[in-house]
Amino acid sequence: MGEHSIVIVGLPGSGKTTFLAALWHLITEHDMDTVLQFEKLGDGDSAHLNAIAARWRDAKVQDRTATSGNRLVSMNLVDTTGNSIRVTFPDTAGEAYGRMWEDRECDVAVAETLKASNVMLFVHSNTIQPPMWVVDDVALSRRMGVPVPEGQAVPWHPKLAPTQVQLVELLQLLGSPPLDVGQRRITVMLSAWDKAAPEELSPAEFLAAKLPLLSQFLRRNTARWTARVYGLSAQGGDYDAIETGAVAKPQAAELRKLDRPSTRIRLVRDSVESHDLTEPLGWIMA
Amino acid sequence: MSDSGSTAIVCSNPDCRVGDTGKCVEGLETSKCPHYGRTPQAMVESANKGSDGIAMPSGGTLSIAEAAKLLRAGEARLIAIIGPTDAGKTSLIAGLYDLFQNGSVAGFDFAGSLSLREFEHICHDARAASRRGTPHINRTPRGEVKFYHLHVGSGEAHDDLALVLGDRAGEEYRSAMDDVSVVAGFAEIVRADALTVLVDGERLLDIGARHNLRSEIIMILRALIEGGAITSLPRIAVVLTKLDLVRQSPEQERALADFANLVETIAQTYSGTFAEVASFTIAASPKNDILPRGAGIPDLLTFWLSKTPPRPTAPADRLPASRVFARLDALEKAEV
Numbered sequence: 001m002g003e004h005s006i007v008i009v010g011l012p013g014s015g016k017t018t019f020l021a022a023l024w025h026l027i028t029e030h031d032m033d034t035v036l037q038f039e040k041l042g043d044g045d046s047a048h049l050n051a052i053a054a055r056w057r058d059a060k061v062q063d064r065t066a067t068s069g070n071r072l073v074s075m076n077l078v079d080t081t082g083n084s085i086r087v088t089f090p091d092t093a094g095e096a097y098g099r100m101w102e103d104r105e106c107d108v109a110v111a112e113t114l115k116a117s118n119v120m121l122f123v124h125s126n127t128i129q130p131p132m133w134v135v136d137d138v139a140l141s142r143r144m145g146v147p148v149p150e151g152q153a154v155p156w157h158p159k160l161a162p163t164q165v166q167l168v169e170l171l172q173l174l175g176s177p178p179l180d181v182g183q184r185r186i187t188v189m190l191s192a193w194d195k196a197a198p199e200e201l202s203p204a205e206f207l208a209a210k211l212p213l214l215s216q217f218l219r220r221n222t223a224r225w226t227a228r229v230y231g232l233s234a235q236g237g238d239y240d241a242i243e244t245g246a247v248a249k250p251q252a253a254e255l256r257k258l259d260r261p262s263t264r265i266r267l268v269r270d271s272v273e274s275h276d277l278t279e280p281l282g283w284i285m286a
Numbered sequence: 287m288s289d290s291g292s293t294a295i296v297c298s299n300p301d302c303r304v305g306d307t308g309k310c311v312e313g314l315e316t317s318k319c320p321h322y323g324r325t326p327q328a329m330v331e332s333a334n335k336g337s338d339g340i341a342m343p344s345g346g347t348l349s350i351a352e353a354a355k356l357l358r359a360g361e362a363r364l365i366a367i368i369g370p371t372d373a374g375k376t377s378l379i380a381g382l383y384d385l386f387q388n389g390s391v392a393g394f395d396f397a398g399s400l401s402l403r404e405f406e407h408i409c410h411d412a413r414a415a416s417r418r419g420t421p422h423i424n425r426t427p428r429g430e431v432k433f434y435h436l437h438v439g440s441g442e443a444h445d446d447l448a449l450v451l452g453d454r455a456g457e458e459y460r461s462a463m464d465d466v467s468v469v470a471g472f473a474e475i476v477r478a479d480a481l482t483v484l485v486d487g488e489r490l491l492d493i494g495a496r497h498n499l500r501s502e503i504i505m506i507l508r509a510l511i512e513g514g515a516i517t518s519l520p521r522i523a524v525v526l527t528k529l530d531l532v533r534q535s536p537e538q539e540r541a542l543a544d545f546a547n548l549v550e551t552i553a554q555t556y557s558g559t560f561a562e563v564a565s566f567t568i569a570a571s572p573k574n575d576i577l578p579r580g581a582g583i584p585d586l587l588t589f590w591l592s593k594t595p596p597r598p599t600a601p602a603d604r605l606p607a608s609r610v611f612a613r614l615d616a617l618e619k620a621e622v
Binding site: 099100101103104105106107108111131132133134135136137138139148152153154156158160161162164165168169172173176178212213216217219220221 | 389399407414575
């Protein structure tokens with residue numbers, strides 16, 4: 001049996017756990033053609049995967065309290081030639097990666113998982129914090145006839161950095177001691193792709209347009225990072241919040257009506273679209 | 287900390303030489319500096335208290351030793367940015383970095399940076415997240431020169447090179463006019479591939495201040511040459527900053543003529559000192575939208591990254607080993 005570890009990284013709320021939930025549903029349900037297929041439950045604890053997949057099927061957002069902390073989850077898969085593959089993923093809260101940028105520290109346990117050779121980098125395509133400048137902000141305020149926010153200066157904090165800067169630094173840290181393990185494959189997973197679809201850009205074009213610093217970085221560092229860019233809608237739309245009394249989302253109700261939940265999943269690369277979340281795994285482990 | 291002289295002056299900041307120079311590297315009064323009087327070990331213990339994490343690279347500016355290591359590692363350009371206080375040195379550095387936020391600059395891609403966190407810090411007060419009404423850039427504090435790093439490239443990946451930008455407080459360059467001996471501490475000048483002298487556009491607009499500005503720049507260059515820091519026939523860029531203010535002023539034509547005259551004077555006066563004299567006009571961080579942010583910087587970047595002519599070989603014993611500006615070369619040799 002082949003053993004593979006893939007580290008899933010991304011800032012808080014970037015869709016890492018939702019991906020794992022959708023992937024676990026997809027392979028255990030076995031109702032779609034996929035590059036990799038479910039083999040067996042095997043040893044180990046599947047409780048976490050079962051719990052997050054259940055929430056996903058219910059079209060409810062993942063409970064950040066329940067998914068906080070560092071967990072290792074494993075899936076026993078088989079490829080098209082019958083070879084068994086055991087893939088291990090850490091399900092780590094995004095705050096751990098934010099801490100590497102903000103506090104310049106990495107938990108020992110997280111550091112061990114980051115030494116996995118290959119990486120899936122998650123970016124929520126609808127919550128990208130772009131760099132914005134005072135001059136542009138003031139000009140926009142004047143055009144809109146709203147007050148200029150003067151006299152409320154906010155001191156610098158690393159968390160105010162644009163999304164692309166934090167992600168570039170995360171990749172730089174993965175390429176520097178003590179986390180450096182040489183050349184790696186990376187899939188950039190642009191989550192909530194259904195929100196980005198109106199832009200009518202391919203995932204690679206979206207990356208270049210919305211995260212140009214990260215796009216340049218990957219283009220110039222092919223010796224270290226072999227990259228593919230995917231657009232991923234693992235939910236298919238907005239899910240209901242889990243808090244008591246939260247307003248139900250019409251889109252969640254519509255998604256529940258689908259006879260096969262696996263069809264909620266959309267994975268896009270260039271002009272090719274599928275439901276197969278195992279395709280990036282197959283490429284990354286090749 | 288004690289002023290009695292019987293107790294060694296200590297500082298928990300390893301970059302600070304307050305014990306030797308009497309000056310805080312942060313430019314603070316000693317009574318206000320949080321590191322003054324604390325031992326480095328105390329600071330380490332304080333930082334580690336309650337932490338079980340692994341330290342990551344700092345992402346801050348580079349020391350002389352770190353810059354020297356980078357220069358040895360591969361193709362690189364070291365740029366010394368010179369100018370009086372408030373000429374716009376940090377704005378230029380921040381403005382260049384911020385241009386890469388939107389895409390390639392002059393055909394060059396961003397390939398990485400060891401100073402990413404500090405770039406973000408100096409850019410903050412020009413960013414909307416600061417919630418300021420006008421962009422602001424903090425002055426460089428007095429102290430040892432610091433270096434910012436950008437790795438950039440165009441064409442093939444193996445063509446990437448390190449751009450290392452030296453940043454030193456304007457007061458220190460200005461002090462060279464009064465005492466040439468301080469030039470011995472300007473490590474960034476002696477190794478520079480290109481010097482970049484900033485001419486403050488706002489001061490040039492001031493009919494009274496322009497004469498002193500011109501004099502300061504000429505005198506700073508003279509001090510650097512007399513102090514022995516400029517020996518390797520570097521190229522020099524003379525850069526008019528704050529072009530947005532110049533463009534809006536009724537004094538625009540006169541100021542631009544003054545600038546052209548200053549460039550001509552430098553080219554004629556120091557014709558044997560520099561391999562090339564080039565002039566640029568920039569608006570690194572305009573205070574309004576009359577010019578795009580970073581206007582003129584792409585041309586300056588192209589100048590910085592162009593190939594430098596071979597350096598003339600200087601006698602090995604030309605500079606006393608104790609001179610601080612020899613440290614960069616010495617550190618490089620030590621890395622071999």
